[in-house]
Amino acid sequence: MSAYHEPLFEAAARDETERVLALLPAEVSASDLRNRDGTSLILQCLYNRAETTLAQLLALFPDRPLHEAAALGDTDRVGALIAANRDIVNLLSPDGWTALHLAAFFGHRRTVGILLDGGADPHLLSRAFEVNIPLQAACAAGATDAALALVAATTLIDETGPSGTTALMSAAHNGMADVVDALLAKGADTSRRDTAGKSARDYAAEAGHHDLSNRLRSP
Numbered sequence: 001m002s003a004y005h006e007p008l009f010e011a012a013a014r015d016e017t018e019r020v021l022a023l024l025p026a027e028v029s030a031s032d033l034r035n036r037d038g039t040s041l042i043l044q045c046l047y048n049r050a051e052t053t054l055a056q057l058l059a060l061f062p063d064r065p066l067h068e069a070a071a072l073g074d075t076d077r078v079g080a081l082i083a084a085n086r087d088i089v090n091l092l093s094p095d096g097w098t099a100l101h102l103a104a105f106f107g108h109r110r111t112v113g114i115l116l117d118g119g120a121d122p123h124l125l126s127r128a129f130e131v132n133i134p135l136q137a138a139c140a141a142g143a144t145d146a147a148l149a150l151v152a153a154t155t156l157i158d159e160t161g162p163s164g165t166t167a168l169m170s171a172a173h174n175g176m177a178d179v180v181d182a183l184l185a186k187g188a189d190t191s192r193r194d195t196a197g198k199s200a201r202d203y204a205a206e207a208g209h210h211d212l213s214n215r216l217r218s219p
Helices: 006-013 017-023 041-047 051-060 066-072 075-084 099-105 109-117 134-141 144-153 167-173 177-185 200-206 210-215
Strands: none
Touching: 006 017, 006 041, 017 051, 041 051, 041 066, 066 075, 066 099, 066 109, 075 109, 099 109, 099 134, 099 144, 109 144, 134 144, 134 167, 144 167, 144 177, 167 177, 167 200, 177 210, 200 210
C-alpha cells in the first residue's frame, strides 16, 4: 500500500486499544492496513501480544485472509480458504511468511495439519526479518506439537538461513526433548555449527539443558 499508518501500528504494539480504535481509518479493514514492513494490523497485535487490542479488532473485522487465519489458529477458516483456491497455500504474506510458518510459530498443530494436507510446502524459506523454514519457526517458538508434525513432513531437516541455525539447535535451546529425539531419529546432523561456531550441544548447554547437551554429543 502507498499509505502507511505508523502511529496506529505503534499504538497497537503497546496494546493501547483506545488509541488504536481512534486512529483506525474509516471503512478500511484491519487486514488491509500495513506498516512499512508489510505487517498487517492483526499480525502486529499478534507479534506484540497486544491481546486486548487484538480482541477488539477481531470483533470488528471477523473475516480474515489466509495468513492471519493461520496465525490465529482459525483452522476452519484456513480450510475454507484453501478449498476455494489451493493456489494461495504457499504464498508469502507481505511481511514475508507463509501461512505454514505462521501456524507453526504460534503453535497451532491442527492448522499446521490442514495446511500440509492442503499442499503447503514445508521447505519454503521465509523472506522476513528471519529466513527459515516452518520447522525452524516452530522450534524457535518452542511449539512442540507443531514442530513434531513438521519433523514428520520435512525432508530438509538441517536447512538453515543466513545465521546457520538449524531446527535442532533451536529445539535444543528451548529444551524440546521430544522434538530433539524426533530430529535425531530422522538423521539431524549434530555436528552442524551456526555462523558463530555453536552446535546444537552448545545451545542446549548454554540454556541449562544438560541432559540434552549430553545426548547431543557428536560421534
